[in-house]
Amino acid sequence: MNKxxxxxxxxxxxxxxxxxxxxxxxxLSEGGLDTLVLERGRMVKHIEDYPTMNKDxxxxxxxxxxxxxxxxxxxxxxxxxxxxxxxxxxxFVDDLEHPYNEEKxxxxxxxxxxxxxxxxxxxxxxxWSEMDFEANKKDGYGVDWPIRxxxxxxxxxxxxxxxxxxxxxxxxxxxxxxxxTPEIALNCVEQELKEGVEANYDDRKVINSRVANLTxxxxxxxxxxxxxxxxxxxxxxxxxxxxxxxxxxPAAERTGMISLRPNxxxxxxxxxxxxxxxxxxxxxDAETNEKLEFYADVIFCCAGTIPSASILMQSRSDRFPNGxxxxxxxxxxxxxxxxxxxxxxxxxxxxxxDYYKGRKPTGFFVPRFRNIDEKxxxxxxxxxxxxxxGASRSDWTRAIGExxxxxxxxxxxxxxxxxxxxxxxxxxxxxxxxxxMMLDYNKLDNWGLPTVTFDCEYKExxxxxxxxxxxxxxxxxxxxGFKDVSPYDEPCYPGNGIHEMGTARMGRDPKTSVxxxxxxxxxxxNVYVTDGACMASSASQNPSLTYMAITARxxxxxxxxxxxxxxxxxxxxxx
Amino acid sequence: xxxxxxxKNISFGAGIIVVGPTTLGLLQSCKxxxxxxxxxxxxSAGQGLILEKILDVIIPTGETPGxxxxxxxxxxxxxxxxxxxxxxxxEFKEAAGAFSVAFKNELQKEAEAGETGDFERIVxxxxxxxxxxxxxxxxxxxxxxxxxxxxxxxxxxKTIPLSTEAADAAAFAYLRNVRDMGxxxxxxxxxxxxxxxxxxxxxxxxxxxxxxxxxxxxxxMSL
Numbered sequence: 001m002n003k004x005x006x007x008x009x010x011x012x013x014x015x016x017x018x019x020x021x022x023x024x025x026x027x028l029s030e031g032g033l034d035t036l037v038l039e040r041g042r043m044v045k046h047i048e049d050y051p052t053m054n055k056d057x058x059x060x061x062x063x064x065x066x067x068x069x070x071x072x073x074x075x076x077x078x079x080x081x082x083x084x085x086x087x088x089x090x091x092f093v094d095d096l097e098h099p100y101n102e103e104k105x106x107x108x109x110x111x112x113x114x115x116x117x118x119x120x121x122x123x124x125x126x127x128w129s130e131m132d133f134e135a136n137k138k139d140g141y142g143v144d145w146p147i148r149x150x151x152x153x154x155x156x157x158x159x160x161x162x163x164x165x166x167x168x169x170x171x172x173x174x175x176x177x178x179x180x181t182p183e184i185a186l187n188c189v190e191q192e193l194k195e196g197v198e199a200n201y202d203d204r205k206v207i208n209s210r211v212a213n214l215t216x217x218x219x220x221x222x223x224x225x226x227x228x229x230x231x232x233x234x235x236x237x238x239x240x241x242x243x244x245x246x247x248x249x250p251a252a253e254r255t256g257m258i259s260l261r262p263n264x265x266x267x268x269x270x271x272x273x274x275x276x277x278x279x280x281x282x283x284x285d286a287e288t289n290e291k292l293e294f295y296a297d298v299i300f301c302c303a304g305t306i307p308s309a310s311i312l313m314q315s316r317s318d319r320f321p322n323g324x325x326x327x328x329x330x331x332x333x334x335x336x337x338x339x340x341x342x343x344x345x346x347x348x349x350x351x352x353x354d355y356y357k358g359r360k361p362t363g364f365f366v367p368r369f370r371n372i373d374e375k376x377x378x379x380x381x382x383x384x385x386x387x388x389x390g391a392s393r394s395d396w397t398r399a400i401g402e403x404x405x406x407x408x409x410x411x412x413x414x415x416x417x418x419x420x421x422x423x424x425x426x427x428x429x430x431x432x433x434x435x436x437m438m439l440d441y442n443k444l445d446n447w448g449l450p451t452v453t454f455d456c457e458y459k460e461x462x463x464x465x466x467x468x469x470x471x472x473x474x475x476x477x478x479x480x481g482f483k484d485v486s487p488y489d490e491p492c493y494p495g496n497g498i499h500e501m502g503t504a505r506m507g508r509d510p511k512t513s514v515x516x517x518x519x520x521x522x523x524x525x526n527v528y529v530t531d532g533a534c535m536a537s538s539a540s541q542n543p544s545l546t547y548m549a550i551t552a553r554x555x556x557x558x559x560x561x562x563x564x565x566x567x568x569x570x571x572x573x574x575x
Numbered sequence: 576x577x578x579x580x581x582x583k584n585i586s587f588g589a590g591i592i593v594v595g596p597t598t599l600g601l602l603q604s605c606k607x608x609x610x611x612x613x614x615x616x617x618x619s620a621g622q623g624l625i626l627e628k629i630l631d632v633i634i635p636t637g638e639t640p641g642x643x644x645x646x647x648x649x650x651x652x653x654x655x656x657x658x659x660x661x662x663x664x665x666e667f668k669e670a671a672g673a674f675s676v677a678f679k680n681e682l683q684k685e686a687e688a689g690e691t692g693d694f695e696r697i698v699x700x701x702x703x704x705x706x707x708x709x710x711x712x713x714x715x716x717x718x719x720x721x722x723x724x725x726x727x728x729x730x731x732x733k734t735i736p737l738s739t740e741a742a743d744a745a746a747f748a749y750l751r752n753v754r755d756m757g758x759x760x761x762x763x764x765x766x767x768x769x770x771x772x773x774x775x776x777x778x779x780x781x782x783x784x785x786x787x788x789x790x791x792x793x794x795x796m797s798l
Contacts, residue, residue, distance in 0.1 A: 054776075056765070056768060056769075056776065056798065057763040057768065057798075058763055058764055058765040058768055061657075062653070062654060062657060062658050063650070063654075063759070063760070063763045064763075065654070065658045066658070067657040067658055068657065068658060068659065068660055068661075069657075184781060185781065185783035186783060187783040187784055188783065188784035191783075191784075226781075227777050227778060227779050228778040228779065228780060228781045229776070229777060229778065229798075353786055353787055353788075354784050354785070354786065354787065355784075355785060355786070355787040355790045355791070356781070356782055356783055356784060356785065356790070357775070357778055357780065357781065357782040357785065357790050357791075358775075358778035358779075358780055358781035358782065359778065359796070359798065360781045393795070395762070395795070403702045403703070403709075403751070403754075404702075405632065405633040405634075405698060405702055405754060406632065406633065406634075406635055407635065407637055409633065409634065409758075410634060410635070410637065410639060410641075413758060413761070413762060413795075414639075414771065414772065414794050414795060415787075415793070415794070415795055416787060416794075416795040416796070417795065
């Protein structure tokens with residue numbers, strides 16, 4: 001920290017330490033750049049700062065439930081339903097301290113600390129396919145991606161080798177295989193679903209989910225294999241799942257080339273009109289309110305989809321009066337997320353004598369099967385959805401359902417409960433220009449910075465997709481012979497999938513997009529945006545693996561450009 | 576003074592639940608009696624005692640520890656005090672009060688003074704009610720014309736008479752709620768979680784499918 005205090009000039013600055021900030025820090029520092037890594041939240045050290053990682057229910061004050069008083073601070077963060085209990089509430093922001101505004105409901109779930117959401121993610125890791133990158137061009141929604149699958153393959157490979165993705169090769173065109181560590185097995189009820197579905201349908205498969213939980217017995221540097229505790233959201237003492245804290249940030253530290261500064265709220269990127277490039281960032285120290293500036297030749301925006309767009313919007317200059325890189329007027333627009341909370345659940349009644357050992361951190365996956373070829377083309381909607389789910393023996397549902405009590409109840413409570421299986425469909429959301437975030441300069445936060453206002457909603461295509469998803473989930477559970485199959489379709493608001501993306505999209509044309517094919521801002525090539533903001537479409541897969549591959553690719557591009565002294569030459573702008 | 580005797584000396588009006596400072600004082604004076612040293616934070620002392628007795632019937636001590644052995648009543652009290660929202664708190668107290676009324680209607684004595692057999696009888700009346708009766712209880716609870724629903728303030732300490740039907744319906748809801756929370760509190764207690772159920776904090780491996788009897792000795796996992 002002392003080192004930073006007196007030093008203001010670096011070769012690179014990375015804003016954010018989440019899944020993309022971690023990768024940018026690692027790649028830039030390994031590429032030899034003297035890198036400052038800024039994080040708006042507090043420090044979180046791997047293992048040392050995971051206070052709940054080994055707690056059993058009885059070790060918590062309220063068996064895992066946050067108190068009424070505590071809940072009043074996280075009413076928006078609690079909209080997920082699973083994040084703000086005693087085990088993980090410290091990873092989610094205080095909504096009173098970090099307010100935002102909703103013209104339409106938007107569930108903005110945030111973690112402000114070193115590691116960002118890489119600490120709390122669900123670790124689902126899927127490659128995108130050629131058809132995902134071609135989708136916008138084919139059906140005309142959004143703008144064409146400036147890259148294709150082939151541009152990312154080597155970067156997917158690099159990331160997968162490092163992260164460790166458990167899964168199984170399936171050779172599906174719509175879901176390319178990763179480089180896998182051994183898959184986490186399906187349990188007997190999940191296996192029954194797989195056999196039942198595959199016997200009844202020739203257009204779809206039930207596969208092992210693909211997750212960034214190490215199953216390789218050799219582990220990775222500083223990381224060991226999964227112990228099947230299913231407590232990932234608390235931080236893993238074994239480093240078994242991938243996070244910035246366990247992996248990329250330590251790797252970056254090992255280069256001796258990074259300085260990490262927590263509690264540093266970047267609110268503006270400084271643009272020099274003469275040099276025609278960015279020269280640094282303006283920062284407010286979250287604890288002392290001190291105003292600081294740091295300078296660098298190249299800047300990576302990895303603050304997260306909404307914060308990155310917000311920083312660019314606040315970076316107003318004569319050249320960019322509507323925000324840095326916003327020649328197109330698309331900055332803050334085309335906001336997407338995955339819609340979900342639609343599917344079905346059921347009971348399996350022929351595995352009473354079967355159980356499992358260990359609590360696995362994942363289940364099964366049904367890759368998208370709609371609109372992938374001529375035969376699967378739907379009239380009702382474009383794009384598609386995947387299904388995620390799992391089966392397990394429930395806790396005490398059977399005992400609860402009946403009203404028994406006394407000795408009989410106690411005996412029931414000691415046995416494993418009914419087998420339950422659930423399917424949750426995650427659907428693609430189209431990029432709509434009118435789905436957007438804005439800044440409100442009349443409502444300022446504790447640091448005097450404008451707050452974010454959301455105006456975003458799902459539309460007809462998403463709704464039509466949900467109807468089909470629910471019906472298919474029911475049909476598949478029935479086809480596999482499960483009992484008490486019941487559909488659900490709960491209200492789902494953008495943000496709740498925590499896959500918000502698209503606010504500074506990549507594109508081929510500076511008139512309709514913010515970033516070029518290398519994630520550089522059109523006309524400000526020393527600023528790269530590589531988090532979810534860069535996405536031109538959402539596909540239906542969980543996005544983190546793709547964010548990581550895109551970031552690694554962009555960071556290596558930046559290292560090359562830096563070494564070729566491209567960021568020192570006068571920049572020729574075109575518009 | 577014998578605690579039970581002390582409680583019997585407290586006078587109650589019909590259908591009225593009043594637990595004032597005097598009662599608390601009496602209960603506190605019994606603190607030296609083995610096992611009785613609990614001062615609830617949310618419930619009244621009398622309601623706490625009743626809750627323990629209900630839980631004794633629902634999850635009794637036997638070959639394995641019962642609800643009382645692992646302090647389930649204390650857990651429910653703290654949960655209601657710290658975790659429950661004001662509306663849940665209000666409803667829980669109202670229902671606890673109604674339970675005492677229903678108890679008296681059925682057994683002609685105060686719930687605080689009830690013996691184990693009395694609690695077995697009242698729990699059976701409600702939890703073993705016929706499906707039709709249960710539906711009727713639920714329907715009755717869904718209506719809003721009861722006097723108790725019109726006054727959102729601390730009326731469990733006020734003198735509002737409760738009809739037998741309304742008291743029964745609310746007592747049924749109370750027992751169901753206590754049963755659910757009791758099961759949860761019992762299963763998530765350290766003693767049951769570590770020594771009775773299958774405690775496997777670091778499995779170290781995933782076996783996707785094997786007979787229940789071979790894994791964890793036929794027991795459910797506690798985590």
